Structures are given as C-alpha cells and as structure tokens.
Amino acid sequence: MLIGDVARRSGVSARMLRHYDALGLVRPTGRTRAGYREYSGEDIRRIFHIESLRSLGLSLREIGRALDDRDFTPSELVDDLIRQTQERIAAETELLTRLRRIGAAEPAGWEDVLQIVALLRDLGATSAGRRQRAALSSAGEVPVPVEALVEAALSEADPNVAGALRWALAQSGDDALAPLAQGLGSPAAEVRVRAVRSIAEIPDGGATTLLRDALASPDVVVRRYAALALGTRGVADAVPTLVDMVVEGVNDVDAADTLSALASRPASAEEIAARLVGRLALGTVEASARLRVTQALAEIPGITASRALADLSQDEDRAVALTAAYILRIRDAR
Structure with missing residues (x-):
C-alpha cells in the first residue's frame, strides 16, 4: 500500500509517516519500481500501535523503546505518565482558579489585573510578613477575591497573619460565609477551627446562623469557639x-x-x-x-x-x- 493510501486509511499524514520513517519507527517493508514507499499489513498495524501509544502521552522515543525492546515493561512508564498527568492537571487547575479569581474581582484594566496577581502571589508567599501585608491590603481599591482570602485563612498557621486574614474576611461580610461553611466540614481539625474563628469575627447576620449550626459540631473545639462568639451576641x-x-x-x-x-x-x-x-x-x-x-x-x-x-x-x-x-x-x- 502506497503512502497516500496509508495516510487516508490511518488518519496519519504523509508528512508524519515520512517522519516516522526518518526516525526508524516505521520503515516501509518495500519500494515500488518507481521508488515509492510501499507499506505491508504489518507496517500498518505498527502505525496504529504508535498512534495508540501517542494518545497516552508517550514521546516518539518512548514509543520506539516500547515497541522494539522485548524486555521493556510498561508499568514503570505508565506510573511515570500518571505522575506527569497529575502534575499537569494540578498546575492547570491552579491556573484556572487564579483566572476565575481575577475575573471575580472585575478588574477595570491591566493595572488592576497586575495588582490582583501580586496580592494573590503574596498571599501564598513563604514570608509571613508578605502574607500579612497582602491580607491587610486585600480590602483596598482593588480587593482580593473572597475565595482566595478564605483559602489563605483556612491554611494559615502564623497567628499574626491569621488575625489579619480574619479581619479581611470580616470586611467581606456575608460573601465569605459560604466558603467558610465548607471549612467547618473539613476532615482536618485545624481547618475547622480556623473556619469557626473566622466566622466568629464576621458581623451579625448569616454568621450567627452558621455559629448556631457549629454548636452541634462533633468537634468540641469548634463548639467552644462557636459558644463564645454566640454568647457575645x-x-x-x-x-x-x-x-x-x-x-x-x-x-x-x-x-x-x-x-x-x-x-x-x-x-x-x-x-x-x-x-x-x-x-x-x-x-x-x-x-x-x-x-x-x-x-x-x-x-x-x-x-x-x-x-x-x-x-x-x-x-x-x-x-x-x-x-x-x-x-x-x-x-x-x-
């Protein structure tokens, strides 16, 4: 079968088939009298094998090794592909979250976008001072999206930064309650405590309802923080x-x-x-x-x-x- 026929049947372009030939991945079994590449049935099966492995994310070099090395075992390579895919998904998910948060802030121009990006970056900085400054700046002219503040508050271990983040969330009012309510149901005890402490500093309104619910929490520490906050109300x-x-x-x-x-x-x-x-x-x-x-x-x-x-x-x-x-x-x- 000539290269044009193979391209039509396999969906692989003639240019790619020539590239496979140059790399030694699929060398046509024969040539016509005129010198054209002629593919056998076995050659075509190998092409389909290559395309199947490419769909898993393997490089052409890895595919060649997989097809030609009789001692090759796929488990290690598949495990590596799983790890790479998980890392890629995590990175893309983080990017998507950041883009949504920027969109939620409704920036008026690129200066606003750059300011939001800087604040989001500083909220995740290793320096506690930078995180605290970002929290205190979050209620500025271009506010940080409340979801980002909640995420930072629920993961913050430094008491000074945590206090600044709770203050910032209190300025957000009821907008912060829905994501904080999810924190109350976290499997991590420290996250539940951070959530109830943040809710306790939000002025009366929906926060009181959440605190009443927290009184029935199976977590005794959450119940105690909720009781102190409700008592003052x-x-x-x-x-x-x-x-x-x-x-x-x-x-x-x-x-x-x-x-x-x-x-x-x-x-x-x-x-x-x-x-x-x-x-x-x-x-x-x-x-x-x-x-x-x-x-x-x-x-x-x-x-x-x-x-x-x-x-x-x-x-x-x-x-x-x-x-x-x-x-x-x-x-x-x-």
Missing part, C-alpha cells in the same frame, strides 16, 4: 457549652465573662445559675472545678446564685469556701 443557646467550659477549665475565664454578659436579664441569670449549680449537684466535681464555678457565680445576679454561694461558703475545700464567703460579702455590700 446574646444567644442563650451557647449557655450549656459555656458552663461546660467553666467546669472543665477550658477558656474558663472567657466563658465566665460571656456568661456574665448573658446574665444581664433576670430570667437568663436564673437559668445560667441553675445550670452551674446543677453541675455541682452531680457530686463528682473536683475542688478546682468547684472554685471555677464559684468564681463564675460571682458575676451572676439573682437568688439562685446567692443560695449556691452560701452553700459553697461551707465547702470542704478551704479555697472554695473562702472565695464563696468573700463574694457573698461583696454582694451583700452592694
């Missing part, structure tokens, strides 16, 4: 978790302060005091926990708190008893 649902924090000695000072703020209404004060007293009634609370509860009751007004302090002034632990008695004297003097 006056949400009574946070009380049980805050009481647990006081008893367990986890951020107990902040939890007690938040309970005190929630106790500004008489009905709330009685509920909070009852919950604190209820934990004491379990009979298994250690002296250190009883002392923390005593200190928390100091700022809770009402009869229930006063009665509990009177009982605690008779506690077997001297520190608890003295603290309760001191608090009672101050309350009586008011």
Whole structure:
C-alpha cells in the first residue's frame, strides 16, 4: 500500500509517516519500481500501535523503546505518565482558579489585573510578613477575591497573619460565609477551627446562623469557639457549652465573662445559675472545678446564685469556701 493510501486509511499524514520513517519507527517493508514507499499489513498495524501509544502521552522515543525492546515493561512508564498527568492537571487547575479569581474581582484594566496577581502571589508567599501585608491590603481599591482570602485563612498557621486574614474576611461580610461553611466540614481539625474563628469575627447576620449550626459540631473545639462568639451576641443557646467550659477549665475565664454578659436579664441569670449549680449537684466535681464555678457565680445576679454561694461558703475545700464567703460579702455590700 502506497503512502497516500496509508495516510487516508490511518488518519496519519504523509508528512508524519515520512517522519516516522526518518526516525526508524516505521520503515516501509518495500519500494515500488518507481521508488515509492510501499507499506505491508504489518507496517500498518505498527502505525496504529504508535498512534495508540501517542494518545497516552508517550514521546516518539518512548514509543520506539516500547515497541522494539522485548524486555521493556510498561508499568514503570505508565506510573511515570500518571505522575506527569497529575502534575499537569494540578498546575492547570491552579491556573484556572487564579483566572476565575481575577475575573471575580472585575478588574477595570491591566493595572488592576497586575495588582490582583501580586496580592494573590503574596498571599501564598513563604514570608509571613508578605502574607500579612497582602491580607491587610486585600480590602483596598482593588480587593482580593473572597475565595482566595478564605483559602489563605483556612491554611494559615502564623497567628499574626491569621488575625489579619480574619479581619479581611470580616470586611467581606456575608460573601465569605459560604466558603467558610465548607471549612467547618473539613476532615482536618485545624481547618475547622480556623473556619469557626473566622466566622466568629464576621458581623451579625448569616454568621450567627452558621455559629448556631457549629454548636452541634462533633468537634468540641469548634463548639467552644462557636459558644463564645454566640454568647457575645446574646444567644442563650451557647449557655450549656459555656458552663461546660467553666467546669472543665477550658477558656474558663472567657466563658465566665460571656456568661456574665448573658446574665444581664433576670430570667437568663436564673437559668445560667441553675445550670452551674446543677453541675455541682452531680457530686463528682473536683475542688478546682468547684472554685471555677464559684468564681463564675460571682458575676451572676439573682437568688439562685446567692443560695449556691452560701452553700459553697461551707465547702470542704478551704479555697472554695473562702472565695464563696468573700463574694457573698461583696454582694451583700452592694
């Protein structure tokens, strides 16, 4: 079969067939009397084999080795191709994400594009200082897309940079909530914590709804951050978790302060005091926990708190008893 017929049947151009011949990949079995290349059936099968391997991303050199080396095993080469393809997909995905973020910022001109690109690059810099400056600059005239800020906030380990990123997200308001909500469901504990802390700094609105949902999280650390944030917003649902924090000695000072703020209404004060007293009634609370509860009751007004302090002034632990008695004297003097 002549080269023109082979090209039509195989879909491989005559020029490429000549290139294969020059490389020694497919040498026509014969020649006509006029000197034209003449391909046999075996030659054509080899052409189809070459095209199949090219579709996998193999170079012509690798294809020649695969077809001619009898000791060649494909597994190593296929593994290498998988790795190269994964790297290429990751790079293309990163580029696509960057382009979408630039588009979302709606740049007015190339200067805006260049500024956004610089900020995105600095958000991923190895220098914590550069990342922090980028975060603080993100709410400027040409803002960084909120998705980029969320991604940076959920991966940031440096406390100063993390604080700057949470501030930047707070300026974005509810626009940041959807991607942060995904962070709450992350399998990584540190990402969940960063997400709830970022949500806690976003002003009231949709953030409060997300924080209420976070109170039911299986992650106790997420629940605690959500409770502290909700308590400062006056949400009574946070009380049980805050009481647990006081008893367990986890951020107990902040939890007690938040309970005190929630106790500004008489009905709330009685509920909070009852919950604190209820934990004491379990009979298994250690002296250190009883002392923390005593200190928390100091700022809770009402009869229930006063009665509990009177009982605690008779506690077997001297520190608890003295603290309760001191608090009672101050309350009586008011």
